[in-house]
Amino acid sequence: RAKRDHRGQDLRYAEQMGAEARDRALLLSELRAAIDDARLYLVYQPQRELRTQALVGLEALLRWRTEDGRLIPPDRFIPVAEHSGLIVPLGQWVLATACATMREMLDLGCAPRHMAVNVSVAQLRDPGFFETVRGALAANGLQGHHLELEITESVAVLPTQLLESTLSALRAEGITIAIDDFGTGYSSLSYLERLPLDRIKIDRGFVRQLREAQGARIAETVTQLGRKLGLQVLAEGIEDAATWQALVDMGCHEGQGFYIAAPMERSALLDWLRCPALA
Ligand code: C2E
Numbered sequence: 001r002a003k004r005d006h007r008g009q010d011l012r013y014a015e016q017m018g019a020e021a022r023d024r025a026l027l028l029s030e031l032r033a034a035i036d037d038a039r040l041y042l043v044y045q046p047q048r049e050l051r052t053q054a055l056v057g058l059e060a061l062l063r064w065r066t067e068d069g070r071l072i073p074p075d076r077f078i079p080v081a082e083h084s085g086l087i088v089p090l091g092q093w094v095l096a097t098a099c100a101t102m103r104e105m106l107d108l109g110c111a112p113r114h115m116a117v118n119v120s121v122a123q124l125r126d127p128g129f130f131e132t133v134r135g136a137l138a139a140n141g142l143q144g145h146h147l148e149l150e151i152t153e154s155v156a157v158l159p160t161q162l163l164e165s166t167l168s169a170l171r172a173e174g175i176t177i178a179i180d181d182f183g184t185g186y187s188s189l190s191y192l193e194r195l196p197l198d199r200i201k202i203d204r205g206f207v208r209q210l211r212e213a214q215g216a217r218i219a220e221t222v223t224q225l226g227r228k229l230g231l232q233v234l235a236e237g238i239e240d241a242a243t244w245q246a247l248v249d250m251g252c253h254e255g256q257g258f259y260i261a262a263p264m265e266r267s268a269l270l271d272w273l274r275c276p277a278l279a
Pocket residue numbers: 045060061062073074075078091094118119120150180181204236237238239256257258259263
């Protein structure tokens with residue numbers, strides 16, 4: 001009887017696995033179709049220096065709107081794109097599109113310091129990545145300092161040599177590197193110190209809990225760590241004035257969040273920046 005129960009469990013498990021695999025395969029084929037039909041687009045979220053409120057950057061974030069108008073969140077489809085390798089060409093499109101928007105803002109005289117683009121481990125592993133980035137800059141007449149790349153602690157799975165040489169080559173072009181969602185991954189502090197980085201982004205999970213002692217202590221500790229390592233520190237997910245002020249007080253340099261502005265589509269962004277209209 002115990003055996004039968006066990007077998008039943010296995011069968012249920014297999015069915016469930018099958019359903020998950022089917023879901024993923026379905027989402028992947030829908031994603032491919034969405035890319036072909038140009039249903040993916042970018043939104044841009046402003047980043048400010050906290051003390052002066054000066055605009056410093058924009059983060060490009062991917063959006064997928066289905067034919068019937070639903071938004072599928074990147075946290076759902078990015079993993080599928082990563083799993084299948086589709087993130088490599090998709091990431092190329094993101095880079096090219098974000099760089100084109102940066103070019104447009106420069107031409108209009110309303111560009112911030114840089115455009116920040118999220119990159120996945122699979123992109124960094126791709127031997128063509130460096131040339132892809134250089135190509136996106138060159139095609140839009142941009143300099144390296146116009147671009148920031150956001151990586152996460154998950155890059156720790158890459159061979160250290162490959163990672164260090166890739167990041168160093170990018171930085172030699174003037175491109176800056178930010179470590180995203182800091183504090184949520186598994187990378188060690190010695191690892192962090194070795195990587196050629198410019199900025200730490202405090203995960204919004206810690207920023208959201210800033211009102212509680214625990215969250216505040218973590219945000220403050222990450223800020224001090226970043227400052228000691230000579231890095232810029234940016235807090236994500238700032239949703240109110242009190243959080244902004246608390247971050248200023250603890251010495252955090254920059255921030256991003258709904259309190260400053262939600263991510264916006266290109267045309268709304270140009271309005272928000274008060275870019276002069278194109279003739
Ligand atoms: P992320 O890079 O950490 O991006 C920040 C996320 O926080 C975004 O979610 C943004 O919309 C959200 N956010 C910003 N301000 C606030 C706030 O004040 N409160 C709250 N609750 N949320 C805020 P989004 O756009 O859903 O993106 C989720 C994640 O998907 C990103 O996290 C990033 O890891 C990934 N992602 C998005 N676009 C791309 C892309 O083009 N390439 C890659 N590889 N990953 C991407």
